[in-house]
Amino acid sequence: MSRTYFDRSAPIAALATPEGRSALAVIRTSGEKAIALVARCFSRPQALLSAEGYRAVHGWIFDPHLQERLDEVVALVFRAPHSFTGENAVEIMCHGSPAVVQRILDVLYAQGFAPALKGEFSFRAFTGGKTDLVRAEAINELAQASCEAARQDALLRLTGALSRTLEEIRSLIVAVLADIEARLDYPEEEGPDEMAHWVQSIQRAQDELSDLIRSYPGGRLRQEGVLVVIAGRPNAGKSSLFNLLVREERAIVSPEPGTTRDWLESWVSIGDFAVRLVDTAGLRNSGNAVEAEGVRRSHALLDRADMILYLVDGTVGLDDEDRTFVERHPGALLLWNKSDLPQCMPAPQGWTAVSAKDVHSFGGFESMLKDHLSTYVQKTQSVGQYEAQVRIASERQEHLLRQAYEALSQAMEAQAAGAGLDLVALHIRESAEYIGEVTGDIAPDEVLERIFSTFCLGK
Ligand SMILES: Nc1nc2c(ncn2[C@@H]2O[C@H](COP(=O)(O)OP(=O)(O)O)[C@@H](O)[C@H]2O)c(=O)[nH]1
Ligand SMILES: [Mg+2]
Numbered sequence: 312m313s314r315t316y317f318d319r320s321a322p323i324a325a326l327a328t329p330e331g332r333s334a335l336a337v338i339r340t341s342g343e344k345a346i347a348l349v350a351r352c353f354s355r356p357q358a359l360l361s362a363e364g365y366r367a368v369h370g371w372i373f374d375p376h377l378q379e380r381l382d383e384v385v386a387l388v389f390r391a392p393h394s395f396t397g398e399n400a401v402e403i404m405c406h407g408s409p410a411v412v413q414r415i416l417d418v419l420y421a422q423g424f425a426p427a428l429k430g431e432f433s434f435r436a437f438t439g440g441k442t443d444l445v446r447a448e449a450i451n452e453l454a455q456a457s458c459e460a461a462r463q464d465a466l467l468r469l470t471g472a473l474s475r476t477l478e479e480i481r482s483l484i485v486a487v488l489a490d491i492e493a494r495l496d497y498p499e500e501e502g503p504d505e506m507a508h509w510v511q512s513i514q515r516a517q518d519e520l521s522d523l524i525r526s527y528p529g530g531r532l533r534q535e536g537v538l539v540v541i542a543g544r545p546n547a548g549k550s551s552l553f554n555l556l557v558r559e560e561r562a563i564v565s566p567e568p569g570t571t572r573d574w575l576e577s578w579v580s581i582g583d584f585a586v587r588l589v590d591t592a593g594l595r596n597s598g599n600a601v602e603a604e605g606v607r608r609s610h611a612l613l614d615r616a617d618m619i620l621y622l623v624d625g626t627v628g629l630d631d632e633d634r635t636f637v638e639r640h641p642g643a644l645l646l647w648n649k650s651d652l653p654q655c656m657p658a659p660q661g662w663t664a665v666s667a668k669d670v671h672s673f674g675g676f677e678s679m680l681k682d683h684l685s686t687y688v689q690k691t692q693s694v695g696q697y698e699a700q701v702r703i704a705s706e707r708q709e710h711l712l713r714q715a716y717e718a719l720s721q722a723m724e725a726q727a728a729g730a731g732l733d734l735v736a737l738h739i740r741e742s743a744e745y746i747g748e749v750t751g752d753i754a755p756d757e758v759l760e761r762i763f764s765t766f767c768l769g770k
Contacts, residue, residue, distance in 0.1 A: 327769030333407030397439030430766025444751025530702030
């Protein structure tokens with residue numbers, strides 16, 4: 312039977328650095344017996360067993376069964392509760408080859424460590440009370456930050472700024488709830504002013520929730536990068552432009568239309584932002600099944616794109632397919648390609664002449680793209696009355712905050728319609744519970760499993 316996150320009795324181990332070759336790799340372990348178990352395959356067991364927390368101990372990892380040395384390492388000792396998970400832990404810094412790492416992991420498993428599940432270290436930190444859910448998610452967001460802006464946002468959430476904001480909103484709501492419940496218990500002490508005061512508090516809570524909800528598109532954009540999709544008819548020069556932007560011959564360029572049948576993607580930095588650049592297959596309908604699938608995927612990506620670069624071969628000009636596309640995607644950046652060729656026609660109004668073959672004109676194109684991107688990103692970020700300091704980037708959080716907001720609206724509506732106070736209280740309590748779910752104060756087990764299983768291995 313496979314282990315679950317809730318099996319906290321098992322000592323766990325996992326590689327915390329990427330697989331592959333590197334100078335050093337870090338293998339992480341955690342569990343009440345972690346230090347004793349590592350000591351069984353460590354050349355200086357006493358040094359490890361007697362080490363204080365935060366001490367680095369030099370030695371060898373060996374295979375006790377074969378009596379064979381595996382690698383020279385530095386073992387970092389953490390003593391409960393002063394560790395990331397709150398449990399005893401040893402982090403082993405070994406040499407970074409897959410062969411070394413695999414042998415060490417095998418030996419650790421043989422001593423009784425279980426392979427850690429994705430996010431299990433963070434899960435233990437959460438259930439051990441070392442962090443709330445918002446901060447645990449921020450750790451993962453920080454580990455996956457694709458650019459400087461994402462790092463800044465995740466760090467702010469990690470330091471508790473979002474948790475504090477949520478706590479303030481929740482306190483506002485809970486205070487109103489307590490008042491209403493007192494009034495339900497002692498109806499004779501009614502005061503007419505009280506209602507106005509509650510309404511004010513609920514409105515304030517809604518305003519703050521609304522700011523957070525509105526920060527989501529910008530936060531997501533910063534966290535996940537900007538999705539830029541290159542589209543156009545076959546042979547327009549999409550793959551050539553893609554290669555130019557990623558500065559690599561990634562996509563196959565060919566005069567044969569329909570060469571790119573699947574989409575290709577690559578990360579590039581444009582300005583301060585991480586861009587997920589996608590080269591799509593042509594958009595024409597085709598009888599060929601593989602090509603048709605490529606076309607279907609292209610459309611799916613276009614629906615999600617933050618920005619579309621639409622290319623036309625300037626030596627061929629516009630056709631109905633191009634016109635339909637432009638009508639459907641009014642925000643697309645329209646590029647009139649192959650301007651280096653003498654037979655290229657003048658770019659029509661609204662189109663920018665470019666050449667995917669002329670590296671000299673490329674600088675100008677790239678800076679135009681940069682401007683376009685930064686306008687887009689700014690527009691997405693500055694929704695809301697103020698430039699939100701604390702942003703959310705998680706769909707889960709956004710969804711729950713929306714529900715919390717909705718529940719408060721229902722409470723206000725019930726109050727305005729003269730419904731009983733018990734009904735008003737019911738909606739307000741619901742709202743407080745949604746916020747509790749964001750921070751993890753109230754979170755069903757399967758929700759927790761789902762969240763942590765999206766984390767990196769060894770995190
Ligand atoms: N002269 C010139 N040829 C280009 C330019 N862009 C693409 N091509 C050529 O047009 C053909 C199709 O290009 P490709 O990038 O494969 O187009 P795709 O089908 O849209 O991906 C290839 O032969 C390219 O070398 C350009 O700006 N100038
Ligand atoms: Mg192509």
